[in-house]
Amino acid sequence: MKLLDRNGFRTDDFSRAGADGAARLDAVIVPFADLPSTAARAGKRLGVDIPNTVTVEQLAPHFEKLALIGIAFPASTDGRGFSLGRRLRRAGFKGLLRASGPLIPDQFPYALACGFDEIELPDASAARQPESQWLQALGAITLPYQRGYARPSSIFEQRRQARKEAAHG
Amino acid sequence: MYRYDEFDERFVRERVAQFRDQVNRRLSGALTEEEFRPLRLQNGLYLQLHAYMLRIAIPYGVLSSQQLCQLAVIADKYDRGYGHFTTRTNLQFNWPKLKDAPDILDLLADVQMHCIQTSGNDIRNVTADQFAGVAGDEIEDPRPVAELIRQWSSLHPEFSFLPRKFKIAVIASQADRAVMKSHDVGIRIVRNKAGESGYEIFAGGGLGRTPMVGKRVREFLPKGQLLAYLEALLRVYNLEGRRDNKFKARIKILVHEIGIDAFRDRVEAEFARADAFSDDENAELARISAQFEVRNYEKLSARSETFEAARKSDPAFAEWVAHSLFAHKVDGYAAVTISLKPVGGVPGDMTSDQMRFFADLTDRFSLGELRVTHAQNLVLPNVKQDDLHALWRELGKAGLATPNVGLVTDIISCPGLDYCALATARSIPIAQAISNRFADKARQDEIGPLQIKISGCINACGHHHVGHIGILGLEKRGQESYQITLGGDPTENMAIGELLGPGLAAGDVPAAIERIVGVYLDKRADGETFIETVKRLGVSEFKAAFLAGAQNEAA
Numbered sequence: 050m051k052l053l054d055r056n057g058f059r060t061d062d063f064s065r066a067g068a069d070g071a072a073r074l075d076a077v078i079v080p081f082a083d084l085p086s087t088a089a090r091a092g093k094r095l096g097v098d099i100p101n102t103v104t105v106e107q108l109a110p111h112f113e114k115l116a117l118i119g120i121a122f123p124a125s126t127d128g129r130g131f132s133l134g135r136r137l138r139r140a141g142f143k144g145l146l147r148a149s150g151p152l153i154p155d156q157f158p159y160a161l162a163c164g165f166d167e168i169e170l171p172d173a174s175a176a177r178q179p180e181s182q183w184l185q186a187l188g189a190i191t192l193p194y195q196r197g198y199a200r201p202s203s204i205f206e207q208r209r210q211a212r213k214e215a216a217h218g
Numbered sequence: 219m220y221r222y223d224e225f226d227e228r229f230v231r232e233r234v235a236q237f238r239d240q241v242n243r244r245l246s247g248a249l250t251e252e253e254f255r256p257l258r259l260q261n262g263l264y265l266q267l268h269a270y271m272l273r274i275a276i277p278y279g280v281l282s283s284q285q286l287c288q289l290a291v292i293a294d295k296y297d298r299g300y301g302h303f304t305t306r307t308n309l310q311f312n313w314p315k316l317k318d319a320p321d322i323l324d325l326l327a328d329v330q331m332h333c334i335q336t337s338g339n340d341i342r343n344v345t346a347d348q349f350a351g352v353a354g355d356e357i358e359d360p361r362p363v364a365e366l367i368r369q370w371s372s373l374h375p376e377f378s379f380l381p382r383k384f385k386i387a388v389i390a391s392q393a394d395r396a397v398m399k400s401h402d403v404g405i406r407i408v409r410n411k412a413g414e415s416g417y418e419i420f421a422g423g424g425l426g427r428t429p430m431v432g433k434r435v436r437e438f439l440p441k442g443q444l445l446a447y448l449e450a451l452l453r454v455y456n457l458e459g460r461r462d463n464k465f466k467a468r469i470k471i472l473v474h475e476i477g478i479d480a481f482r483d484r485v486e487a488e489f490a491r492a493d494a495f496s497d498d499e500n501a502e503l504a505r506i507s508a509q510f511e512v513r514n515y516e517k518l519s520a521r522s523e524t525f526e527a528a529r530k531s532d533p534a535f536a537e538w539v540a541h542s543l544f545a546h547k548v549d550g551y552a553a554v555t556i557s558l559k560p561v562g563g564v565p566g567d568m569t570s571d572q573m574r575f576f577a578d579l580t581d582r583f584s585l586g587e588l589r590v591t592h593a594q595n596l597v598l599p600n601v602k603q604d605d606l607h608a609l610w611r612e613l614g615k616a617g618l619a620t621p622n623v624g625l626v627t628d629i630i631s632c633p634g635l636d637y638c639a640l641a642t643a644r645s646i647p648i649a650q651a652i653s654n655r656f657a658d659k660a661r662q663d664e665i666g667p668l669q670i671k672i673s674g675c676i677n678a679c680g681h682h683h684v685g686h687i688g689i690l691g692l693e694k695r696g697q698e699s700y701q702i703t704l705g706g707d708p709t710e711n712m713a714i715g716e717l718l719g720p721g722l723a724a725g726d727v728p729a730a731i732e733r734i735v736g737v738y739l740d741k742r743a744d745g746e747t748f749i750e751t752v753k754r755l756g757v758s759e760f761k762a763a764f765l766a767g768a769q770n771e772a773a
């Protein structure tokens with residue numbers, strides 16, 4: 050697995066529970082089933098892996114102890130994670146949001162817009178698609194249309210501002 | 219019509235560069251074929267039976283003469299000199315090469331066109347009434363709303379990998395000329411009791427293997443909240459639509475399985491949490507609307523003496539007029555439907571010469587704008603009544619004055635097995651055979667309005683479910699077999715046709731259609747159209763005639 054954020058490939062601070070030495074690390078990801086029985090520990094960061102069928106209502110009670118939620122993308126064509134990520138952000142989750150699965154570079158800007166911070170790629174995907182392709186994908190479309198997503202600006206927003214300036218000018 | 223601003227322009231240009239890069243990454247092996255496939259489809263590029271097929275978006279069916287000329291250039295340079303208009307008012311080229319696709323996209327961008335989301339599991343080309351903006355029965359022009367949705371849905375970060383494709387239609391009249399209720403979401407602009415305009419929303423309609431009539435999910439949505447509402451609805455579908463079976467993945471199945479009330483509750487719950495951008499949505503809609511306003515209509519009297527005189531003195535012209543005109547909201551003008559269905563012709567096909575010819579007519583007679591209809595015909599929306607006779611003569615010179623709009627030979631047909639990788643049977647030759655069988659114009663007139671629609675597979679691109687007579691081509695034990703349905707209705711009274719009996723061989727279809735039509739001619743009341751007779755009588759008498767003939771043929 051290879052971790053990617055908006056600056057490129059990076060090392061993963063988190064380990065999965067059960068991996069060698071995971072218990073000693075500062076940041077551990079547990080399976081969703083173990084979440085209710087896992088307590089937050091002082092000085093340690095807790096993450097959870099979830100399938101894309103888990104609901105916000107199931108997760109919201111745990112938001113405070115969670116530093117990371119990793120949503121599984123079983124295939125690049127399964128877009129449920131985009132909507133789930135968006136729902137989690139709108140429900141107030143402030144920690145790291147991770148997309149876990151074989152996404153492709155063209156989906157990277159979509160994932161960031163829907164509130165994700167990082168993508169955890171299978172090694173085979175990362176081997177075929179170098180860092181440069183992922184970073185380039187972020188700049189492919191300077192301004193998208195939709196407003197209200199986690200992006201610096203949008204066409205609808207720029208037009209709104211132009212109208213506002215015209216009204217005051 | 220809508221003209222791109224600097225933002226739209228840059229967006230489409232960058233999109234071309236992005237697709238060029240995607241093709242290069244596929245060729246280098248960075249993208250696998252499986253990964254590339256959805257990207258290719260999101261750009262309207264299909265791998266078909268003989269070659270790639272490129273599907274070009276014609277948003278809500280509106281084209282300028284300049285755009286049509288450019289399509290002619292592409293047809294000549296990258297195809298075999300023709301294109302095919304579809305029932306989603308798109309244009310398909312059937313013979314482009316993969317390596318040429320980015321160059322074609324560049325040529326399209328030069329005239330503010332694109333192929334974005336003409337395929338794939340995303341929000342597809344938005345359609346509207348072909349008479350949008352010129353019809354007298356509309357509350358307002360539905361095209362600005364369709365354009366707003368086009369922009370909002372383009373490369374949507376959340377809704378580009380849906381369970382399945384998603385089609386939206388917008389109308390603004392009680393009369394439904396866009397088969398609105400057969401869409402995943404249908405939008406009708408309406409007025410509430412206070413006289414404010416807003417949106418009535420239908421969801422879960424569709425054709426395909428499980429035809430469904432769209433159900434009302436919102437009676438009145440105030441202006442300004444449309445995009446927030448669509449976002450909520452799409453989010454519910456994206457998360458809850460089935461992904462275990464491609465054939466059950468459309469929103470109609472979700473709505474059917476959980477029920478319209480449960481679906482409505484979920485959408486409303488999501489909508490209640492939505493961001494409110496309402497003032498600004500209205501401002502944006504006003505900006506778009508301003509561009510659709512036609513400012514150069516002349517002040518004319520409602521009655522054109524030139525037109526009336528020509529109609530009296532020229533019976534052939536009068537006959538064409540009777541079938542081809544639609545009342546225009548502006549005095550002295552008419553909207554004209556031009557049949558692309560000469561007897562025995564290929565529904566929807568247009569050569570590059572015809573494209574240039576139409577572009578010229580569009581400039582001379584229709585203020586530079588034309589429309590593509592879901593019935594695979596063209597509309598010149600802004601013709602002065604004074605000019606109708608001259609227009610008709612020009613059309614006649616090119617063999618395009620067939621006076622059969624809405625008649626039995628005005629057949630909708632998908633490309634079928636002659637082109638399409640999904641098809642299970644041929645469609646076009648069936649359409650041609652029926653058209654030839656009913657070629658006699660006097661007989662067509664005696665039969666009156668009758669819509670025959672043909673699909674070459676269960677996906678129903680030819681809208682057979684809503685044909686007065688629907689024909690579905692299937693493959694049974696290596697043979698083409700055609701099922702006939704009766705009583706479908708594409709209008710505001712949308713109905714799904716009923717199957718008449720076992721499938722027929724291709725050669726037996728025209729005779730079966732004649733038997734059905736025979737029952738109508740026998741049983742109709744004074745002034746009753748085909749579909750009215752079918753609705754009054756029910757299908758049983760038609761079924762009997764259909765089956766009797768089928769047995770004779772088998773014997």
